[in-house]
Amino acid sequence: MIDAQGGAAEALQILAKWIAHFMLEGQRAHQAGMLDQKTSQLGSRTHIALVRRLVAAGSPDAAIVGRSFLATREAVDAELAAISKRSKNKKPAERDQLAPLRAKYGLSRVAS
Secondary structure, eight states: OHHHHHHHHHHHHHHHHHHHHHHHHHHHHHHTTEEOTTTOTTOHHHHHHHHHHHHHTTOTTEEEETTEEEEEHHHHHHHHHHHHHHHHHSOOOOSOTTHHHHHHHTOOOOOO
């Protein structure tokens, strides 16, 4: 019975050290000027997708600490620039989607 109690105490010490390490990593990441999904200009979904992509690529610009998805300001700014560039390259939506059909069948638009 003493061995079981000693084993439980040892397991608790290991767990406490792991929790302390985990919390320290989170504090270091926040102190390093990293943004989490709550404070990111990208919005939480886009920010989380960015962080997951960077972590999968092995980039030091992102980290997942518990439920916090952290990225450097530079990584967030680069993603914002990429999103802006993609949105500028999109073809504007055609206002009158039925115009080609009216032209094909010789119809005219009636003002409503």
